[in-house]
Amino acid sequence: MPHYKLDMHTHTIASGHAYSTVTENAKYAASIGLEYLGITDHAPAMPGSCGYLHFLNLKVLPEYIDCVKIFKGVELNIMDYEGRIDKAIYKKILKRLDIVIASLHLPCIAPGTEEENTSAIVNAVKNPFVNIIGHPGDPRYPINIKKVVTAARDNNTLLEINNSSFAKGGSREGGEKIVAELLKECIKQSLPVILGSDAHYHTAIGNFDNCRDVLMSANMPDELIINYNTKKFDDFISLKKRISREL
Ligand SMILES: [Zn+2]
Numbered sequence: 080m081p082h083y084k085l086d087m088h089t090h091t092i093a094s095g096h097a098y099s100t101v102t103e104n105a106k107y108a109a110s111i112g113l114e115y116l117g118i119t120d121h122a123p124a125m126p127g128s129c130g131y132l133h134f135l136n137l138k139v140l141p142e143y144i145d146c147v148k149i150f151k152g153v154e155l156n157i158m159d160y161e162g163r164i165d166k167a168i169y170k171k172i173l174k175r176l177d178i179v180i181a182s183l184h185l186p187c188i189a190p191g192t193e194e195e196n197t198s199a200i201v202n203a204v205k206n207p208f209v210n211i212i213g214h215p216g217d218p219r220y221p222i223n224i225k226k227v228v229t230a231a232r233d234n235n236t237l238l239e240i241n242n243s244s245f246a247k248g249g250s251r252e253g254g255e256k257i258v259a260e261l262l263k264e265c266i267k268q269s270l271p272v273i274l275g276s277d278a279h280y281h282t283a284i285g286n287f288d289n290c291r292d293v294l295m296s297a298n299m300p301d302e303l304i305i306n307y308n309t310k311k312f313d314d315f316i317s318l319k320k321r322i323s324r325e326l
């Protein structure tokens with residue numbers, strides 16, 4: 080089995096409910112052989128997270144720490160069923176970021192009907208700055224899988240298989256069935272997925288063990304798991320960046 084090269088979904092103390100620093104995250108990523116690391120703290124609408132200046136000032140971080148390429152990013156909150164995101168993260172900030180995740184979170188948006196949740200995600204996918212939808216397999220937000228995968232494919236956006244979601248006692252427990260269906264639809268449409276640790280402590284970085292069973296049950300081919308290949312990841316992300324750079 081090839082080795083995972085990247086983890087784009089990690090949090091630092093800036094998120095308010097995570098417990099490691101950027102440096103601790105990067106050094107740990109280096110120690111397990113990752114080449115790319117996303118620093119994607121929660122955007123300001125998440126209670127207790129940092130303000131917009133955190134994201135505006137990410138430029139002070141080095142491009143590489145211990146030979147790990149640092150992707151300066153954010154995990155945005157999808158705020159409504161029209162797919163609007165945190166007002167505080169305005170265009171100038173989004174343009175500077177290397178990686179943008181958008182996710183549904185309970186403190187920011189109440190679960191709606193399948194139609195409403197689908198509309199929230201599909202509209203976020205259409206946002207030219209959003210590269211990844213975080214944990215779309217959340218069972219609390221049922222979605223129309225075919226519509227979400229089709230929109231993601233049409234808009235060069237990755238859907239995340241979130242390792243933390245499968246943790247016992249976690250808030251998104253029970254999502255295996257939805258994720259298995261999502262993987263099957265991704266195979267059908269040849270859309271790669273991205274595994275995300277969603278680490279809130281550095282030792283969780285690059286750990287996708289909880290995803291293994293569901294990936295196997297769906298017969299997910301390695302070629303469709305973008306974490307194995309930094310070149311494929313760069314190429315995929317650049318498709319949408321080409322549009323957002325012009326805005
Ligand atoms: Zn969090």
Ligand SMILES: [Zn+2]
Nearest residue numbers: 154182213214
């Ligand atoms: Zn999240």
